[in-house]
Amino acid sequence: MADWIYILNPRKDTLDGELSDKETMRQLAEEEPELEFWLSRPYRMRPGDRLWFFFTAPESAVAAVAEVDEEPREDPEVPDAYLVAVSLLPEATKALYHHPVGRDQLALGQVRSVQKVKPEALAVLLARVGL
Secondary structure, rough: OOEEEEEEEEOOOEOOOOOHHHHHHHHHHHHEEEEEEEOOOOOOOOOEEEEEEEOOOOEEEEEEEEEEOOOOOOOOOOOOOOEEEEEOOOOHHHHHHHHOHHHHHOOOOOOEEEEEEHHHHHHHHHHHOOO
C-alpha cells in the first residue's frame, strides 16, 4: 500500500463545477464519496492506496482522505491525461476537516500536484484520523 498527497487549489480546481475546498470534500465524503480525479501522468497507484488531499488555501493543510478504487486509466476525453477512481473515507475526512494537518507537519518540500507521502508525515496523518 502506498500513500499519496494530491494537491487541490480551491481557487482554481473544481469538482464537477463545485469548489474544491475542504467543506465540499467533507460533504462529498458523506453524500457522494465515489469520485474520479485527474492526473497528469499514470502514477503507480493501486487499489487500496490512500490519497490525502492537501488544500493550498485558505490554509495549507491536508483535510480529506480517500482510498484508491482502481489503477489510473487514460481519460477518453482528454489526450495525455489520466483518471483515478477513489472513494472518500467519511470518518477520516471528518476528522481531518475538524483538525487538518498543516504543511509544517508534512515535511513538504517543493509541492507537486501528486507526490508520495514521506514516512514521518504518514505517521502524523494516520494518528490524526485514527488509522
